Amino acid sequence: MNLTKNTAIAGNVPVVIVASAFGVExxxxxxxxxxxExxxxxxxxxxxxxxxLFADDTQSQPDSLRELGDTIRAAGIWPVYSTPATLFDDHGALDETAMTQTLAEADALGARIVKFQLGGSATTGTATAADTLERLIAGIADSKAKVVVENGQLKAGGTIDAFAALFEALKPRTHALSMTFDTGNWRWADQDPMEAARRLSxxxxxxxxxxxQGEGARRFATAPAIGDxxxxxxxxHLPRDVPRGIEFPFDPAHLADDAARYVKQIASTDQ
Incomplete structure (x- = not known):
């Protein structure tokens, strides 16, 4: 699967705009x-x-997702599907129901990437037993979308060690599952982003x-400054040929202008 087929700017990495950048409301x-569009x-x-961010449950139904996916592709871009669902529950066990439902929704959308939260327990982490991982690999094997897990803002599913343990246990089949590296979320989980990049890239x-910006409960996401x-x-320290998603809020008064400006900035950073 070629995740870099449609680049936003020739010669640079493809940039994805995350819907929330335009504002939840x-x-x-x-x-x-x-x-x-x-x-x-x-x-x-x-x-x-x-x-x-769906307004109601009808928007997650197969017909609605197919229509949305068709609209996105008609605009000349490709869809990514993100869910707050976690691969592992609070006890560290594989949540097969959530996994199956999400993959079906991503398939209806025609997503190129489908993104889960990792989940698990802050104390026991995620399950890495061989039988659990076999069920995980089998469950995602037929996905038409690339399946990724993202580091979240909580200790459960947000620590470097949890991801390192999972991917180490998956060897040599790590191609089946990969990672969305959120550059900011590590801060909420009190993890060092540079260490995360060195260990997980x-x-x-x-x-x-x-x-x-900010500290503790007053942290908030913002755009990386030019020259940061x-x-x-x-x-x-991260792969340079993978898609980069914009997941910080645009100025509500200049949404379209900000979108164009930050696509160029994010695509060209470190290129």
Whole structure:
């Protein structure tokens, strides 16, 4: 599967705009389709549909997802499907129901990438027993989308060790499951992003880009500043040929302009 087929700007990595960048209320009010077209006009290669931003349950039904996927592709870009569902439950066991449902929804959308949260327990982590991993591999084997897990903002599913343990246990079949590396979420989980990049970069096939301001509960996502050397250095330690998603909020008064500006900035950082 070629995740870099449609590049936003020739010679640079493809950029995906995450729906939430346009604002939660904008997406819930107008629907994903309208803003996917804005993303396409901004030069994005892909658009990330967020399940938690559906206005009602009808939008997650197969017919609605197929229609949305067709609209996104008609705009000349490809869809990514994101769910807040976790691969592992609070006890570290594989959540096969959530996995199966999400993969079916991603298939209906025609997603190129489908993104889960890792989940698991902050104390016991994720299950790495051979039989559990066999069921995981079997469960995602027929997915038409690339299956990835993202580091979240909680200790459960947000630690470097949890991802390292999972991918180590999956060897030599790590190609079956890969990682969305969120550059900012590590801060919420009190993890060092640079250490995460050094230990996990070989498993990364999608990057969520954002900077973080504030401390503790007052942290918030923001756009990486032009010339932000720490952000650029972090990207240098990650694969340079994988899609980069914009997951920070645009200015509500300049949504379309911000989208175009940040697509160019994120595509060219460290290139």
């Amino acid at each position: 904008s997406i819930r009010r107008d629907g994903h389709a309208m803003w996917a 804005v993303a396409a006009r901004a030069g994005a290669a892909g658009f990330e549909v967020r399940r938690e 070989s498993y990364v096939t999608y990057v969520h880009c954002k900077a973080v 050397t720490s952000f650029a250095t972090l990207l240098k």
